[in-house]
Amino acid sequence: MLAGCTHAPAVELAERLNALTGGALGHAFYGSDGASAVEIALKMSYHYWRNKGVAGKKEFVCLRGGYHGETLGALSVTDVALFRHVYDPLLLHPHLVMSPDSRAARDTETSEDVASRALREVHALFEARHLDIAAIIIEPLVQCAAGMAMHDAAYLRGLRALCDRFDVHLIADEIAVGCGRTGTFFAFEQATLPDAPAIWPDFLCLSKGITGGYLPLSIVLSRNAIFDAFLDDDISRGFLHSHSYTGNALACRAALAVLDRFEETNVLRKNQLVGLTLTKALAELAADHRIESFRQRGMIWAFDVRDEFAGPRFAERFHMQGRQHGLLIRPIGRTVYLLPPYVLNSELAHWLAERTLETVNDTLSQLDDHRHAAGSAVTLP
Ligand SMILES: Cc1ncc(COP(=O)(O)O)c(C=O)c1O
Numbered sequence: 001m002l003a004g005c006t007h008a009p010a011v012e013l014a015e016r017l018n019a020l021t022g023g024a025l026g027h028a029f030y031g032s033d034g035a036s037a038v039e040i041a042l043k044m045s046y047h048y049w050r051n052k053g054v055a056g057k058k059e060f061v062c063l064r065g066g067y068h069g070e071t072l073g074a075l076s077v078t079d080v081a082l083f084r085h086v087y088d089p090l091l092l093h094p095h096l097v098m099s100p101d102s103r104a105a106r107d108t109e110t111s112e113d114v115a116s117r118a119l120r121e122v123h124a125l126f127e128a129r130h131l132d133i134a135a136i137i138i139e140p141l142v143q144c145a146a147g148m149a150m151h152d153a154a155y156l157r158g159l160r161a162l163c164d165r166f167d168v169h170l171i172a173d174e175i176a177v178g179c180g181r182t183g184t185f186f187a188f189e190q191a192t193l194p195d196a197p198a199i200w201p202d203f204l205c206l207s208k209g210i211t212g213g214y215l216p217l218s219i220v221l222s223r224n225a226i227f228d229a230f231l232d233d234d235i236s237r238g239f240l241h242s243h244s245y246t247g248n249a250l251a252c253r254a255a256l257a258v259l260d261r262f263e264e265t266n267v268l269r270k271n272q273l274v275g276l277t278l279t280k281a282l283a284e285l286a287a288d289h290r291i292e293s294f295r296q297r298g299m300i301w302a303f304d305v306r307d308e309f310a311g312p313r314f315a316e317r318f319h320m321q322g323r324q325h326g327l328l329i330r331p332i333g334r335t336v337y338l339l340p341p342y343v344l345n346s347e348l349a350h351w352l353a354e355r356t357l358e359t360v361n362d363t364l365s366q367l368d369d370h371r372h373a374a375g376s377a378v379t380l381p
Helices: 008-020 034-051 072-076 081-090 111-129 154-166 187-191 224-228 249-265 267-281 314-324 346-379
Strands: 027-031 059-063 095-097 133-138 169-173 203-206 218-222 291-297 300-305 335-338
Touching: 008 027, 008 218, 008 249, 027 034, 027 224, 034 072, 034 133, 034 169, 034 203, 034 218, 059 111, 072 081, 095 111, 111 133, 111 154, 133 154, 154 169, 154 187, 249 267, 267 346, 314 346, 335 346
Parallel strands: 059 095, 059 133, 133 169, 169 203
Antiparallel strands: 027 218, 203 218, 291 300, 300 335
């Protein structure tokens, strides 16, 4: 662990990430996995307000269906019953607000309208309780564990404005959606309108893709003003938080190699091109009457199999069928999603689309057979 020391890869990594935020997020705190990054952001937000003399700000806000990890703090701001229910008596109870999931659009509503509706709920909550609220935590653009629930970037802009107005920290959990996954290096970049000043969260959590999956590392980037609130000779004002592998040198070096690769081979541009190929190759599936809400954001594709076709144990059946086709796909409920690695090329994109369609066909015809068999079993005496 760093324990007050540092080393070249940790410094270089912090500096390069800072540069990628245009200097907005000038400090990096290291952890070893996603959940520890979320713990760090939550603790640091509360401690910041305490150092500023507003210790009353100790509540958190999170989104319905959000997922932020499974340690106690991270699980507290996670709204997935499967992971939460046993430990609920041990957890903090944050405020839950509506997800801006575009699929929640009613009648003629656009995804921007859904974002506005979700923001009105946050507004009402902040108006009533902002003196008690330290931070709101979100997964920008795509709530992954909620079933690749995608939302309009207007939500991020609106939330930034509300957080500024009511003095609430905005924590962007980019553990899954960072490092190019949504098409920009940071998902939050898409909140900024062309020709407008860049907007950023107060904390940004990264993990997973930052080392290309080779070594465990997580990072919490934060604003200089947050760092400054901890810089004091009084130890109780310091941020005392460490893990055995905080700032592990080899992991930081792996992250630097990933950043090199992004620069040298223009990964974002290459992904954009191969992404178009995959979207085109998936067109037949997108138009299939058994499928709804086909959606894409950067290198994430998802669609829902209509309820009437999905049937019992759909996710498990699809997963097993996929393996027979050489695919490793793990649906969430009736949502099938693709998060291909960035080695994807045009040939693999076609292969992936074909195999996915075959897997859908095989799984749904198996379910159909199952339904018919169940139907005849009922009619037989
Ligand atoms: C958005 C998000 N936050 C936090 C986590 C937790 O990360 P870890 O599993 O490394 O603790 C994950 C993991 O899937 C995630 O997707």
